[in-house]
Structures are given as C-alpha cells and as structure tokens.
Amino acid sequence: MSVYAYAVEPFLEYSFMRRALVGCIAISLGSAPLGVLLIIRRMSLMGDAMAHAILPGAAVAFLFTGLSLWSMTLGGVAAGLLVALLAGMVSRVTPLREDASFAAFYVISLGAGVLIVSTRGSNVDLMHVLFGTVLALDDAAVIFIATIASITLNLLAIVYRPLVVECFNPSFLRSVGGAGRWVHLLFLTLVVLNLVAGFQALGTLMVVGLMMLPAAAARFWSETIPGQCVVAAVFGMVASLIGLLLSYHAELPSSPAIILCAGAFYALSVLFGLRESILAQALRLPHLQR
Template structure:
C-alpha cells in the first residue's frame, strides 16, 4: 500500500523522476538562499526579484519561443537590470530600496504578461507564470543542477561575511570591506536561483521554494547552520510530497509543491520548539527563591 502510494509513481514514470530530481536541486540551492534572505529581512525582495525576471524571459519567448537558453539569458538580464536599477534609485533619491523594488516589480510583472500575451496562447502564459515541473527535459535539469552547484560553492566561500552581515553588519563594515561584494554576489545568487526556479515552477511560484522552507526552519532552531539544513530538508520533502499529491489527485504539480511547503510552514508555526504558537501555551518555570 505504501509502495503504491509513495514510491510507485517515481518507479513507473520517467517524468515523475525528472520532476523529483529538479525539485530536489531547487531545494538544495533555494533552501540556504532563502534562509539568508529571511535573516537579512529581504524576503519580499526575493518575491520582487522573482517577478522582475518575467519581462526578460518574455522577450526570449517572443523571439525564440519556449527556448531554454533564450528565456534563461533574458531572465538573468532582466533580474540583474532591476536589481541595479532599484539600488541606483535608492542611492540617488529619497525612495527606499524596498519601495523602488516594489515599483519595478509591478512594472515588470505587467510588462512580462503583456509581452507573452502578444504572441502566446493562454497555455503559454500559464507555462511562464506557473512552470511545467512535470515536463523538465535534460537541458533544464542540467541548468538547475548547475545552478545548485554554483550556489552551494559560492555560499561556502561567502558564508562568513553573509553570517556576519546578518548578525552584526556594523562590525563587518568596521573590520572588512567584503560586505558590499558579498551583498552583490548574494543578489546574483538570488537571481540565478529564481531563473532556475522559473523554468520548473514559473515566475509566480519560484520564490516559494526559497521562502516557505526557510520560514519553517526558523521555528525549529536559532542556529543558522541548523536552519539551512532544516530548510533544505523541508524543501526536498515538499517537492516529493507535492509531486505525489499531484499524481494521486490530478492537481497541478507546481502549486501542489508550494501548498505542501505552505502546510509545513503552518505546522512549524504551530508546533515548532522555537517560538511556536502551541509552545507559548505551555506555562514556563518560575524562578524559585
């Protein structure tokens, strides 16, 4: 019974195995990135950047159709352009970076949907917005795996300055000039991970594999290393469980994965040992004389 429910879909169907590999690669790279986004209070920045890649991907779609290289290059160019533009506006005007990102993200989302609609059908628009995790080919899997490899390698090199900037940015600025370079490199990692997630989950759901597992991990530990491990594990389990849910119910695979990750977040919010809601109901020990 358990074999038919949990294992048989991946044994019987190649597209399920491909989807599982893709979701696992996204969790391996998106989990750590999401933790640092959360700790740096940049969660909404990740969401804004996910929408920012849409116009570039849409231009690639207009020129070459559903071409992996064209949509990837277009998404990367648009993501980096929006990140640089928002930073420039924040540094040269009175507008804060979060407000600048919000403005650019709304413009990007509207522009991207309009561009796709000029040539594509509703099916193409749904592909761009919500992805096709059950239709990953070899090239897309190699891209996602390559992004995961680059991300993990880069985070290993940037780990100390990123942690210091989360804990005490003032101290990092006083002892090193690596903070600005680490910040820019981290933004680049966010963009490339969103582009990888875009091909599997679409522009609207790509950030979900970053932020929901990371938010869940926050309720299980206060240690950054442990949070990264928990976030990655939650992402991997959400990917597998979401695919199984989709297979047995007929629900769309991408939204099913994000719904499972959302369920993990709600469960962590309730029962997580670090400030979970139910733990607050347990009376604490009073100091004894």
C-alpha cells in the first residue's frame, strides 16, 4: 500500500474522517496550552477530575433532550463549574487540600453520571458518553469545538502574563491588585470549556488524555512555556492523525487509538527527549538540557 493510499486517501474519500481530523486538531490547539499550565501548577489530576465532573450535567441534559450537542454542552459546563467552585470552597473551609477535594467530587460525579445515563439510555448511549463518537462528528460539533479552541487561544494571549505569574506566585497577584482569584477562575473555566468541547468527540473518559499526554511529553523537548505549548499542540495533532488512520485501517475504536498514540509520544519523550529524558541524563548532555 502506498503512502498516499494509507495516509491521504481516507480523508479525501470520506467526509467523516475529515470532520474527525479537524475536530481533533481543534481540540489539540485549545487544550494543549491548558495541559501545559496544569502541569506547571501541579494540578495534572485536576484535568481528569474536571473531565468526569462534566458527566452529571451532560447526563441530565441527555435525559431531557437525548444526544443534543447544545443541551449536553450547557449541562456539562454548568456541572463542571459547579464542581470546581464546590471543591475550591471545601478546600478553603476545611483542612482538605484542593486536589483531594477534586478527587472526591470526581468519583461522585462519575458514579452519578453513569447512573443517570443508564436509567434512560442504552449501553450504546453510555459508551458514546464515556468514550465519544469522534467519527460521528457533524458540522455543528466541529464548528463548536473550533470556536472553543479559538476563544481559548485568544483569552490565553490576553491573560498570559498574569496567568503564568499566578502559576508560580499566586500571592503576588493578590498583593498587587487582587486579580489572582479571577485569573484562577478564568483558567478553570477554560479547562471546563475545552473538556466539554472534547467530550463531544472523545468522551469523558478519553478527552483528558489529549489534554495531558502531549503536555507531559512536551516537557522533555522544550524549557520555555510557549515552546512546550507549541510542542504539545503538535504532538496532539500528529497523535490524532495517526490514531484516526490506525482506527480506519485496522478497524479499531477511534478514541482509544488516538489516546494510545498520544501515550506513545509520551513514552518516546521520556526515553529520548532532549531535556531530562532517560537518554539525555545517561549521556549527560547539559547543553541540551538548558
């Protein structure tokens, strides 16, 4: 089989493959910078918690409207922001740390969401909610995902400096103007919006993989935050392309194939990355680790 027949022909012949690729590219562009910032803030597991936090809201919307894009989106956003606020409030009024609070709400949300979907939907509906239907994206879903990615990139460009400062020294922003709390809230909102957008394609169990795995891999290739964001986005897009091709030719589920490809990039980065990888440390190449 030629390279053209394997890598190009499926996207030229089938519109569902083109929509799936465009949707995954948009998810990668929007969520990769957020994943990098989550890792810098040592909140990596929060992405997973928030991905499951949107499930009850989406499930409630499913009860009333079925697999409707806009209703499940609104329900997911409302549930995600509610869980974020509740987890933050619990961590402030009790000795429980924010990560532990998110973990508790994550388990509760996952159980509630699965139960709600199961009461009305079939096993197929539950699988769609949990694992996504990337090959079934329609034009409205792709436009929605691309819109969220565009909003995310523009807002990150506007609040980039205070957001980075808040990552390393949150008390500084509060001391000079009190903007830290609003920056943190904006950041959480963007995380929820991108998880909800990606949920349409990859499901609640898989969407966080395209946010966190490329971001984790990027740390082994670039030292600067902008460099990591670019590398993470590229890894996410390439993993999406390879995953879709594997799912098409080998008849594999698309969402797990994409996430496993992103996991392969992470494994290769751990082994062979330019910065602090196993190979770089073994060869003691300080000029590549600066």
